[in-house]
Amino acid sequence: MSGAELKKVGLKVTLPRLKILEILESAGEDHHLSAEDVFKILLEQGEEVGLATVYRVLTQFEQAGIVRRLNFENNVSIFELDTGDNHDHIVCIKTGRVREFVDSVIEERIQEISKELGYDLSGHNLVIYGAYKEELDPAIK
Known part of the structure; x- marks a missing residue:
């Protein structure tokens, strides 16, 4: 910009x-x-x-x-x-590191839930918390 x-x-x-x-x-x-x-x-x-x-x-x-x-x-x-994109976040409870992800199944289910409950969805915010398993990638801490 x-x-x-x-x-x-x-x-x-x-x-x-x-x-x-x-x-x-x-x-x-x-x-x-x-x-x-x-x-x-x-x-x-x-x-x-x-x-x-x-x-x-x-x-x-x-x-x-x-x-x-x-x-x-x-x-x-x-x-x-x-x-302007739509993504969600996962936060490591040990380090506070925030990572983004997009999952079409989650996005679709959120749309379905909104419709089932009678809402016109204007947006959502999904945050998942967990401890990152370092053995998966020791470079990320």
């Missing part, structure tokens, strides 16, 4: 907004970041942006539809870019 796209969603282009957006876009596989994670990355990059500014920018991004705020059982909000 560029400065022009920030303007398009009604946000003024500022250096903190651009830097935070850049961090979110370049986060790779572990792209579920807390405000504190973003703040630490900014510090590592030598940027002088306060934690309050990070929270404010992330909230503005959420209101503009740029990011989604996710709240899990640890009461810490994490943020991910809102790519």
